[in-house]
Amino acid sequence: MTQAGWQELRFATTPELVEALENWLIQNGALAVTLEDAADEPLLEPGPGETPLWQAIELVALFEQALDLEPLIAMLPPHLSGPTIPKLEAVPDRDWERVWMDEFKPMKLGRRLWICPSWCEPPDPAAVNINLDPGLAFGTGTHPTTALCLGQLDDWVRPGMTVVDYGCGSGILAIAALKLGAARALGVDNDPQAITATTENRLRNDVPAEALDVCLPPEVAAYGLQGRVDLVVANILAGPLSELAPTLVDLLRPGGQLVLAGLLTEQAPALIDAYAPDVSLSVAGEQAGWAMLAGSRQSGSVPG
Numbered sequence: 001m002t003q004a005g006w007q008e009l010r011f012a013t014t015p016e017l018v019e020a021l022e023n024w025l026i027q028n029g030a031l032a033v034t035l036e037d038a039a040d041e042p043l044l045e046p047g048p049g050e051t052p053l054w055q056a057i058e059l060v061a062l063f064e065q066a067l068d069l070e071p072l073i074a075m076l077p078p079h080l081s082g083p084t085i086p087k088l089e090a091v092p093d094r095d096w097e098r099v100w101m102d103e104f105k106p107m108k109l110g111r112r113l114w115i116c117p118s119w120c121e122p123p124d125p126a127a128v129n130i131n132l133d134p135g136l137a138f139g140t141g142t143h144p145t146t147a148l149c150l151g152q153l154d155d156w157v158r159p160g161m162t163v164v165d166y167g168c169g170s171g172i173l174a175i176a177a178l179k180l181g182a183a184r185a186l187g188v189d190n191d192p193q194a195i196t197a198t199t200e201n202r203l204r205n206d207v208p209a210e211a212l213d214v215c216l217p218p219e220v221a222a223y224g225l226q227g228r229v230d231l232v233v234a235n236i237l238a239g240p241l242s243e244l245a246p247t248l249v250d251l252l253r254p255g256g257q258l259v260l261a262g263l264l265t266e267q268a269p270a271l272i273d274a275y276a277p278d279v280s281l282s283v284a285g286e287q288a289g290w291a292m293l294a295g296s297r298q299s300g301s302v303p304g
Contacts, residue, residue: 005065005090005091005092006031006062006063006064006065006090006091007062007063007064007065007067007069007088007089007090007091008060008061008062008063008088008089008091009025009030009060009061009063009069009072009073009086009087009088009089010058010059010060010086010087010089011058011059011060011061011081011084011086012056012057012058012084013057013058013059014056014057015057017079017080018035018057018059020080021059021080022059024076024077024080025061028072029063029064029067029072030061030062030063031062031063031064032061032062033059033060033061033062034059034060034062035057035058035059035060036057036058036059036060037056037057037058062091065090069088073085073086073088105117105120106120106122106123107147108123108127109147109150109151109154110150110151110152110153110154110155111154111155112127112128112154112180113127113128113130113150113151113153113154113176113179113180114127114128114129114130115130115132115150115172116129116130116131116132117131117132117133118131118133118204128154128176128179128180129179130172130175130176130179130205131201131204131205132170132172132175132201132204132205144287144288144289144290145235145261145262145290145292146172146173146235146261147287148261148284148285148286148287148290148292149173149233149235149259149261149292150172150173150176151285152233152259152284152285152292152294153173153176153177153180153231153233153259154176154180156231156257156259156294157176157177157180157181157182157231158181158182158230159181159182159183160181160182160183161177161181161182161183161184161230161231162182162183162184162185162225162228162229162230162231163177163178163182163184163185163186163229163230163231163232163233164185164186164188164225164229164231164232164233164251165177165185165186165187165188165233165234166188166232166233166234166236166244166247166248167188167189167234167235167236167240167262168187168188168189168194168198168214169189169194169197169198169235170194170197170198170201171187171194171197171198171199171201171202171212171214172201173233173235174186174187174198174212174214175198175201175202175205175207175212177231177233178207178211178212179205179207182230182231183211184211184212185211185212185213186212186213186214186215186220186223186225187212187213187214187215188214188215188216188217188220189214189216189217190216190217192216195214195215195216198212198214199214202214220247220251225251226250226251227250227251227252227253227254228251228253229251229252229253229256230253230256230257231256231257231258231259232248232251232252232256232257232258232259233258233259233260233261234248234258234259234260234261234262235260235261235262236262237262237263238262238263238264238267238270238271241260241262241263241271241274242270242271242274245274245275249275249278249279249297252279252297253297254297254298254299255296255297255299256296256297257294257295257296257297258275258279258281258293258294258295258296258297259284259292259293259294260275260281260292260293260294261290261291261292261293262290263290263291263293264289264290264291265283265286265289265290265291267291268283268291268293271293272293275295277298278297278298279295279296279297279298280295280296280298281293281294281295282294282295
């Protein structure tokens with residue numbers, strides 16, 4: 001085995017075996033171990049301290065090309081082997097940075113919005129272009145829930161609006177709202193990594209500091225926005241969205257608009273009930289099993 005490249009072992013496994021199998025492979029020469037979904041099962045952004053896994057997992061271990069893996073396969077402990085024999089595959093040498101970059105192209109979302117990686121020229125310089133690279137924080141426009149929210153913002157944002165992006169991740173929704181004409185946005189997230197990512201993306205997109213603030217949830221009250229926000233968008237998870245109903249509703253002015261995403265289609269009815277009667281929500285979009293809800297705070301609803 002003299003050709004350049006690597007080789008990988010692919011294991012069909014379960015969440016219970018992942019940690020032990022990963023440790024054993026690293027101890028026996030694996031350079032890296034990654035996990036992939038083996039059954040097309042949705043896996044949402046984890047909450048703080050959570051590490052959710054698919055029920056059917058394909059674990060991929062990367063090794064040097066020169067290493068003979070047949071003896072390693074033979075000595076794999078039976079309790080770690082899983083239901084099938086691991087598959088050995090060659091991985092040719094490639095320009096992996098270029099491969100990664102080629103996976104991310106400019107995307108048009110809504111009528112006016114383009115999401116453009118920094119290494120690509122905007123296809124339409126006259127459009128509303130957001131410079132956003134894939135990163136550690138959730139939200140690059142590639143996930144259906146983010147795409148649905150961006151399309152709704154394109155329809156709903158009007159000049160001068162005040163917008164709150166609750167669970168801001170990369171800050172993509174807050175930045176999009178500002179580029180679409182909003183006057184002020186507040187990004188909120190419980191992950192300090194998201195605070196950093198939103199700030200970096202604000203700078204990358206030449207958004208003035210006075211237009212976009214970002215904070216942790218306990219700091220929201222200090223901004224004095226209760227009952228004054230024109231549009232709240234929250235792309236999180238169904239459970240947290242239900243728990244946050246009083247918080248999000250109280251931010252909205254009467255007549256203010258609410259957009260919720262991060263829920264599966266079958267979770268929509270329960271979430272609609274959680275916000276009634278203060279906000280009349282309905283399914284405003286669906287994509288790949290995901291739903292987005294949108295509606296307005298009732299005019300007679302008094303801020304708490």
